[in-house]
Each structure stands twice: as C-alpha cells, then as structure tokens.
Amino acid sequence: MWFPAETLYVWGGNYGPKTINGDWWRLLSNIFLHGGLLHLVFNSIVLANIGVYLEPFLGSIRMLIVYLITGVSASMTSVLLNDPIVSVGASGAIFGLYGFFLALLTTPLFRPQIRSTFLRNTLGFVGINIAFGFVVPAVDNAAHLGGLLSGGLLGYLSYPLLRRRKV
Numbered sequence: 001m002w003f004p005a006e007t008l009y010v011w012g013g014n015y016g017p018k019t020i021n022g023d024w025w026r027l028l029s030n031i032f033l034h035g036g037l038l039h040l041v042f043n044s045i046v047l048a049n050i051g052v053y054l055e056p057f058l059g060s061i062r063m064l065i066v067y068l069i070t071g072v073s074a075s076m077t078s079v080l081l082n083d084p085i086v087s088v089g090a091s092g093a094i095f096g097l098y099g100f101f102l103a104l105l106t107t108p109l110f111r112p113q114i115r116s117t118f119l120r121n122t123l124g125f126v127g128i129n130i131a132f133g134f135v136v137p138a139v140d141n142a143a144h145l146g147g148l149l150s151g152g153l154l155g156y157l158s159y160p161l162l163r164r165r166k167v
Helices: 005-011 026-032 037-058 060-081 091-105 112-135 141-162
Strands: none
Touching: 026 060, 037 060, 037 091, 060 091, 060 141, 091 112, 091 141, 112 141
C-alpha cells in the first residue's frame, strides 16, 4: 500500500515550493510520514539497527535531539537540491544517526578493535544504501546525504562532551 503524493503533501510532506514560502513545519512533519507500510517497516528496522548502539550510549533524549536536528537538516537539503517533489520518510534522520555514529567511530572514544569493525560495517552499510539511492528513482538521496553530513558534523561537535565515556 502506497499513498499518493497528493495525500502525503496534504498530510505534511516536504514540498519545496510550499516549504520555502512559509510552511517551514514541513521540514519536521515529513520525517514522521511514510509512503506506505513497507517504507515504514524498512525505516523502522534500520532505525532499530543504529538505535541499539546509539541509544544506550547517548540516552533517549540526546538521541532524539540528534534525530530531529539531522532530520530537519536532511529535509532542508532535499528542498535545496531537488526539483519540487513531495518527500517523506525517516531515512534522512536515520542517515543522520549513522553520520553521528561514523564521526564518533573516527575518534578515540571507541577501542581500536571495536572501532575498526564498526567503522568497516557501518561504512559498507551506508555506502550500499547511498548507491541504492542513485539507482532507484523514488529515493531522496539529497536528504540521505544531508542527514549523513549533518550527523557527522554533530558527532564531531559532540565528541568533547562524550569523550569521558570509553566503549
């Protein structure tokens, strides 16, 4: 079951011409909308996959803050780089969490043996998903890249606050 773009637009999908002309709330609302059940299930699985590592480390509130900031950043990137499309889904925010995790993996926060394994696996997963986005036309790779980059930046900015924890 997939929802038509018109319905997703009415529900709060990110649509550049409306978003930049005053409907700024669409930058946030679209993160909680999905094109259909399969879209929601896949994003939920991937969110659980990264959440199982980040949530115990950051805590629920900090992880939610990272999720929301990177989700809005992903939405802004989508508006700036895409032709007018209706964009929905949590994947930009989820890529933000992966970017945050990747940034931390490049710091001494993690022991070398843990760091190299996680870094290799996470980079592989992110790389495959970015490549998939270039092949499948309905994937908003601009949002994915915007989330990934903003998450990486946020991860590096957060490192001084987190460095007391050693994993």
